[in-house]
Amino acid sequence: MINVGDTVKLHSLIKKYFNKDLLFQLDSLSMMHDVDNNTKGIAVMQILTTFGINFKALGSGTNRYAILLDGYCFKIALDEDGKTDNKREFMYSKLAQPYVIKVYECMSTGLICSCEYMQVFEAKDFLMPSVQKEMREILKELTKVFLIGDIGIDDKNYTNWGYKLSDGSIAILDFAYIYKLSYQVFQCTCPERGMLHYTKNYNSLVCPVCNKEHSFWDIRKRISRQQELGEIGNILEKGYVVDKEWSVVPFDDRFSYSPKNKKKKAVSVKKDKIEDDEELTLNASIRKFMESLDNESEE
Numbered sequence: 235m236i237n238v239g240d241t242v243k244l245h246s247l248i249k250k251y252f253n254k255d256l257l258f259q260l261d262s263l264s265m266m267h268d269v270d271n272n273t274k275g276i277a278v279m280q281i282l283t284t285f286g287i288n289f290k291a292l293g294s295g296t297n298r299y300a301i302l303l304d305g306y307c308f309k310i311a312l313d314e315d316g317k318t319d320n321k322r323e324f325m326y327s328k329l330a331q332p333y334v335i336k337v338y339e340c341m342s343t344g345l346i347c348s349c350e351y352m353q354v355f356e357a358k359d360f361l362m363p364s365v366q367k368e369m370r371e372i373l374k375e376l377t378k379v380f381l382i383g384d385i386g387i388d389d390k391n392y393t394n395w396g397y398k399l400s401d402g403s404i405a406i407l408d409f410a411y412i413y414k415l416s417y418q419v420f421q422c423t424c425p426e427r428g429m430l431h432y433t434k435n436y437n438s439l440v441c442p443v444c445n446k447e448h449s450f451w452d453i454r455k456r457i458s459r460q461q462e463l464g465e466i467g468n469i470l471e472k473g474y475v476v477d478k479e480w481s482v483v484p485f486d487d488r489f490s491y492s493p494k495n496k497k498k499k500a501v502s503v504k505k506d507k508i509e510d511d512e513e514l515t516l517n518a519s520i521r522k523f524m525e526s527l528d529n530e531s532e533e
């Protein structure tokens with residue numbers, strides 16, 4: 235048990251694996267405007283290989299390229315949006331537990347974040363009615379607090395979902411499009427200003443008065459760039475700030491994932507339970523770095 239006043243030892247895997255030159259190359263790539271993101275994904279692989287990184291490719295999304303390294307997932311931004319997405323996920327990961335991956339570290343620029351590695355859904359997982367039922371329950375909980383996009387129950391979104399290795403529960407691995415917002419944003423544009431609610435599969439919102447359907451993107455357009463930046467706030471205040479691989483810092487309970495005081499919703503366990511370690515996982519922040527109270531000893 236760690237108490238206020240104690241110190242914790244943080245271990246940054248971003249700092250461990252990504253040296254300055256490597257970061258420089260990845261960042262330069264992310265800033266190229268005349269290269270498409272598919273090509274950038276291939277370039278990321280080449281750069282990592284050149285630097286001798288022993289990774290496994292997990293896949294390319296719209297704005298980020300994910301790799302598996304040392305048992306963790308690292309998301310590398312391919313452009314400015316990818317950087318914002320990394321920051322957004324770092325900021326909201328704790329609030330949205332246990333329904334999303336744990337994000338452990340994020341660079342202050344958003345170039346790379348490190349997070350929990352999951353087993354991504356295949357089409358057959360997504361097609362199971364029991365799985366869709368659980369997804370719907372998760373979305374029901376999340377939409378009480380967030381406006382969400384890109385994670386509704388739809389066959390183009392299922393690669394944004396998977397199973398947590400810790401307990402086999404279902405969770406979301408790409409949740410960059412969630413916004414914590416006031417109810418005003420959820421009003422219809424009709425004269426009655428009906429309160430929008432989600433459709434059954436959470437892919438759009440509908441007005442109970444005029445029945446008009448609004449996409450997530452329609453609603454998101456109402457959020458100004460200013461509001462968006464305000465919402466993200468200063469990422470340096472959202473976790474421990476470290477600049478080397480190992481740091482000893484005063485413990486701050488705001489930055490911890492506390493698996494025990496959050497009651498899990500009933501989600502079925504697909505695999506043997508792996509000990510969800512006693513140790514706290516620190517939502518260490520930025521400029522590079524992360525968690526782990528204990529150097530090598532795990533479990």
Ligand SMILES: Nc1ncnc2c1ncn2[C@@H]1O[C@H](COP(=O)(O)OP(=O)(O)O)[C@@H](O)[C@H]1O
Binds near residue numbers: 294335350407
């Ligand atoms: N935590 C993770 N564990 C395993 N695979 C992941 C994880 N995060 C992402 N991936 C894989 O990488 C792909 C791209 O990552 P994603 O977060 O969806 O990026 P984008 O926001 O650009 O769509 C995902 O579709 C998935 O296949």
Ligand SMILES: [Mg+2]
Binds near residue numbers: 408
């Ligand atoms: Mg995605």
Ligand SMILES: [Zn+2]
Binds near residue numbers: 422427446
């Ligand atoms: Zn309406």
